[in-house]
Amino acid sequence: MSELTAAQLRAKKAFEEKDLNKDGLVTVDEFKEAFSYLSPERLKQLLEVVNRNDDNEISLDEFLGRF
Ligand SMILES: [Ca+2]
Numbered sequence: 474m475s476e477l478t479a480a481q482l483r484a485k486k487a488f489e490e491k492d493l494n495k496d497g498l499v500t501v502d503e504f505k506e507a508f509s510y511l512s513p514e515r516l517k518q519l520l521e522v523v524n525r526n527d528d529n530e531i532s533l534d535e536f537l538g539r540f
């Protein structure tokens with residue numbers, strides 16, 4: 474991976490906080506846990522944007538792609 478910008482580094486930190494079991498992937502369940510304050514519809518929309526390859530996990534690359 475190329476050099477990360479400051480914003481990406483912050484995002485990486487946020488990603489690692491959401492990755493509860495520290496396996497390097499944020500599963501849909503972990504994602505829902507992290508964004509439990511969002512409504513179910515909003516969560517679903519956000520997931521569709523972030524999880525671009527439509528598996529049930531969000532990789533760091535997918536997460537950083539948002540920034
Ligand atoms: Ca995980």
Ligand SMILES: [Ca+2]
Nearest residue numbers: 526528530531
């Ligand atoms: Ca994915």
